Amino acid sequence: MAGKLLRVNLTTRSCGIETINEAWAADYIGGRGLASKYLSEEISPQVDPLSPDNKLIFATGPLTGTYGGANGRYMAVTKSPLTGTIASSNSGGYFPSELRYAGFDMIIFEGKAAEPVCLQIYNQQVEIVDAAHLWGKSTQETEDALRQEFHGDAKVACIGPAGENQVHFACIVNDKHRAAGRSGVGMVMGSKNLKAVAVRGTGGVRVANPEAYREASREAYSMLKQNPVTGEGLGALGTAVLVNVINQSGALPTRNFQSGTFAEAEEISGEKLAETYLKRNKSCMGCIIGCGRVTKLAGARFSGDGEGPEYETLWSFGATCGISDLAAVTKANYLCNEYGMDTITAGATVACAMELFEKGLVSEEEIGMPLNFGDSDAMVKLIEMTGKGEGFGKKIALGSYRLAESYGAPELSMTVKKQEFPAYDGRGIQGIGLNYATSNRGACHVRGYMVSPEILGLPEKLDPQATEGKATWTKIFQDFTAVVDSSGVCLFTTFAIGAPQFVNFCNAATGSTFSDEALLEVGDRIYNLERMFNLKAGIDPSQDTLPKRLLSEPLPDGPMAGQVSKVPEMLPVYYQERGWSAEGIPTDEKLASLGL
Numbered sequence: 001m002a003g004k005l006l007r008v009n010l011t012t013r014s015c016g017i018e019t020i021n022e023a024w025a026a027d028y029i030g031g032r033g034l035a036s037k038y039l040s041e042e043i044s045p046q047v048d049p050l051s052p053d054n055k056l057i058f059a060t061g062p063l064t065g066t067y068g069g070a071n072g073r074y075m076a077v078t079k080s081p082l083t084g085t086i087a088s089s090n091s092g093g094y095f096p097s098e099l100r101y102a103g104f105d106m107i108i109f110e111g112k113a114a115e116p117v118c119l120q121i122y123n124q125q126v127e128i129v130d131a132a133h134l135w136g137k138s139t140q141e142t143e144d145a146l147r148q149e150f151h152g153d154a155k156v157a158c159i160g161p162a163g164e165n166q167v168h169f170a171c172i173v174n175d176k177h178r179a180a181g182r183s184g185v186g187m188v189m190g191s192k193n194l195k196a197v198a199v200r201g202t203g204g205v206r207v208a209n210p211e212a213y214r215e216a217s218r219e220a221y222s223m224l225k226q227n228p229v230t231g232e233g234l235g236a237l238g239t240a241v242l243v244n245v246i247n248q249s250g251a252l253p254t255r256n257f258q259s260g261t262f263a264e265a266e267e268i269s270g271e272k273l274a275e276t277y278l279k280r281n282k283s284c285m286g287c288i289i290g291c292g293r294v295t296k297l298a299g300a301r302f303s304g305d306g307e308g309p310e311y312e313t314l315w316s317f318g319a320t321c322g323i324s325d326l327a328a329v330t331k332a333n334y335l336c337n338e339y340g341m342d343t344i345t346a347g348a349t350v351a352c353a354m355e356l357f358e359k360g361l362v363s364e365e366e367i368g369m370p371l372n373f374g375d376s377d378a379m380v381k382l383i384e385m386t387g388k389g390e391g392f393g394k395k396i397a398l399g400s401y402r403l404a405e406s407y408g409a410p411e412l413s414m415t416v417k418k419q420e421f422p423a424y425d426g427r428g429i430q431g432i433g434l435n436y437a438t439s440n441r442g443a444c445h446v447r448g449y450m451v452s453p454e455i456l457g458l459p460e461k462l463d464p465q466a467t468e469g470k471a472t473w474t475k476i477f478q479d480f481t482a483v484v485d486s487s488g489v490c491l492f493t494t495f496a497i498g499a500p501q502f503v504n505f506c507n508a509a510t511g512s513t514f515s516d517e518a519l520l521e522v523g524d525r526i527y528n529l530e531r532m533f534n535l536k537a538g539i540d541p542s543q544d545t546l547p548k549r550l551l552s553e554p555l556p557d558g559p560m561a562g563q564v565s566k567v568p569e570m571l572p573v574y575y576q577e578r579g580w581s582a583e584g585i586p587t588d589e590k591l592a593s594l595g596l
Contacts, residue, residue, distance in 0.1 A: 011111030061488025101201030160340030240270025251428030316347025339387025479523030541584030
């Protein structure tokens with residue numbers, strides 16, 4: 001790594017350049033791991049996430065901005081206002097690499113600006129400038145304005161009105177369409193009156209051993225191209241290729257997890273998107289996969305253009321809301337990009353509201369309209385109201401847990417640690433349910449993507465209903481994902497490449513001497529560091545569970561009919577695999593073995 005971090009005190013409007021702690025970098029690599037270490041050392045886990053005492057960290061990895069297949073990611077790390085856990089949200093595009101080309105691996109934001117501001121970076125020249133004129137603008141408008149005012153080639157990460165209006169699931173959008181999406185990181189950015197970061201870098205990224213790095217890249221390129229997922233499926237249909245796959249498996253959550261199959265799934269599938277609104281695919285910086293979807297709507301009801309929807313979004317505004325109107329789903333996706341909102345939590349919260357309405361727990365008068373499952377117009381309208389902070393949209397802005405709790409029905413919120421489930425039913429896929437329950441940032445598929453072995457058969461096929469061995473697999477996937485998130489590489493590469501390839505990359509880039517086992521130990525260290533932060537924040541092991549619906553209400557239809565989640569059966573084994581106590585607490589021996 002270049003070894004420099006930029007510390008920005010928004011209260012005093014001062015900036016300083018520091019050398020990154022080399023010992024920490026060796027232990028945590030960069031990205032998610034290194035930023036989590038800095039956050040753990042610099043704030044109290046009990047801090048109010050929206051207070052000036054909370055910090056927000058942008059962190060690249062040692063492979064960010066290098067060639068190698070898909071090496072253009074960064075993490076936004078903070079304490080989450082949605083969950084109260086440590087948050088680390090991942091994004092790609094071009095902004096992360098540009099930050100490294102400017103000479104910085106990390107930015108630590110602390111304090112709170114008195115008025116809206118923007119951070120402008122041109123290589124090592126850094127300035128905090130007023131941004132009152134940008135407040136209220138969409139993410140796209142903000143980027144266009146900064147490119148005109150600051151630099152025509154600047155890369156921008158910013159919040160939209162959702163972050164300003166303190167939506168609990170506001171995200172940070174970069175390059176207009178890429179998002180550090182989950183856990184409310186954009187709400188924290190808004191609480192600091194930080195509208196945007198604009199960066200232009202003209203340098204490069206040096207690696208410790210260029211020849212070894214070239215060889216590692218050649219191997220990775222070949223494996224990515226030959227793999228059916230990274231070489232064909234994601235490029236052709238994007239993540240939306242999964243809609244029909246997961247529906248046919250009986251694990252596509254429908255109508256707020258009341259069912260596991262959606263009869264009209266084909267209408268919101270990647271295949272249907274390709275036939276209708278897709279214009280072309282698009283890649284992040286240096287990526288050969290090209291999973292991004294460039295789309296356009298030109299209908300009488302809905303119009304616009306942008307990127308997406310991705311699989312999770314097709315589900316969140318589609319199946320879980322009982323909606324098969326692809327134009328409406330795509331429009332809701334555009335609105336979330338413009339306002340800066342996490343599409344997973346946004347759609348899942350609307351679905352929760354739909355069930356509250358159909359059960360008579362919230363009235364038409366309070367919402368301002370009927371809100372039945374399948375009502376695409378109401379869904380789109382409610383998303384717009386949420387982004388603007390209007391009417392019942394203010395209730396949606398709380399997320400589904402706080403919404404359902406306010407009406408005396410928290411069991412209708414499909415969440416873990418107050419973060420909404422993604423698009424896989426843990427009753428139909430047992431390992432992903434265990435991963436949800438034990439994820440350090442609340443329900444999340446990209447903390448340990450057990451769908452890969454259980455449904456896709458990568459790296460080998462596992463029975464999705466089996467429980468034996470799932471604790472071991474889940475731990476390995478979680479630890480390996482922590483390494484990937486810390487390296488600056490896209491998680492999608494792991495469909496094709498594994499720990500040996502990441503060892504080659506990291507050793508060549510940083511001069512380290514990792515073995516496969518040592519690299520996975522870094523992931524284990526990161527996972528335990530996050531666990532300890534959460535425990536100190538008051539997130540106790542009783543929250544390592546799933547909603548009652550998944551534990552006691554069997555799936556009513558499809559190939560997985562009759563199944564419930566078996567997390568209670570797998571959890572004690574998982575704790576044992578982790579080296580934690582029977583109560584889910586990392587033991588002194590475990591922490592000592594990891595240098596914690």
